[in-house]
Amino acid sequence: MTEEDKFYDDAKKYWEHVSPTVDGMLGGYSHISSTDIAGSNKFLRPFIRGPNAKTGTRRALDCGSGIGRITKRLLLPLFQTVDMVELNEEFLKQARPFLGEHASRVERYICSSLHSFTPETGRYDVIWCQWVLGHLTDVDLTRFFKRCRAALAENGVIIVKENAASSSTREFDENDSSFTRPKQLLVDIIQVAGLTIMKEEKQIGFPKNIYDVWMFALR
Numbered sequence: 001m002t003e004e005d006k007f008y009d010d011a012k013k014y015w016e017h018v019s020p021t022v023d024g025m026l027g028g029y030s031h032i033s034s035t036d037i038a039g040s041n042k043f044l045r046p047f048i049r050g051p052n053a054k055t056g057t058r059r060a061l062d063c064g065s066g067i068g069r070i071t072k073r074l075l076l077p078l079f080q081t082v083d084m085v086e087l088n089e090e091f092l093k094q095a096r097p098f099l100g101e102h103a104s105r106v107e108r109y110i111c112s113s114l115h116s117f118t119p120e121t122g123r124y125d126v127i128w129c130q131w132v133l134g135h136l137t138d139v140d141l142t143r144f145f146k147r148c149r150a151a152l153a154e155n156g157v158i159i160v161k162e163n164a165a166s167s168s169t170r171e172f173d174e175n176d177s178s179f180t181r182p183k184q185l186l187v188d189i190i191q192v193a194g195l196t197i198m199k200e201e202k203q204i205g206f207p208k209n210i211y212d213v214w215m216f217a218l219r
């Protein structure tokens, strides 16, 4: 097994032992979920509502969706349909009861790792990537961003919401096999992928003892 195969395999094994609940998705921090969703809503809204809104609301893609915490609370209330892509089959299975009556507006439940997933060309108004991109290597993340760009509908946006390390180099977490990148490294990868940052903002209201969380809107 190559080092890279081990990196992906270890993450897959880690998530197999995590409970399919909001608390499981957030590593015991389910109490920050409403602040997170409110911050995301405020960040996204000007793109899809109001005088300067150009982005459509037909279809969104939730990347590394887990059981659908973001799909349920943020995306389904704003978009006609949502697709979910997630590595762990059990989380996707549990998504249906978790989403309840709204599950029927999820068009595609896709079980795949993002590093080997190609979203359909031109399909999405919004591609949401949150708390999952640390599970991709820099090279795979660059390639994934390029594929996401091709998957945007006219005036579509990719939203990235990720932890940012305060160190100058990325930190590796052996526990779940993921990287936490410093903000600048994430920005470098975004630029290498040929994407433009339309807007960026730090999430406010989170506990002081966790990483800073940054939101970017890209196209």
Ligand SMILES: C[S@@+](CC[C@H](N)C(=O)[O-])C[C@H]1O[C@@H](n2cnc3c(N)ncnc32)[C@H](O)[C@@H]1O
Pocket (backbone or CB within 6 Å): 011, 015, 025, 026, 027, 063, 064, 065, 066, 067, 068, 069, 070, 085, 086, 087, 088, 091, 112, 113, 114, 115, 130, 131, 132, 135, 136
């Ligand atoms: C921290 S949870 C976040 C879930 C969701 N984005 C949220 O904020 O509620 C990370 C999720 O990413 C998934 N994941 C991990 N590695 C992945 C990969 N390579 N491709 C797709 N999903 C992955 C995990 O199974 C888990 O559901």
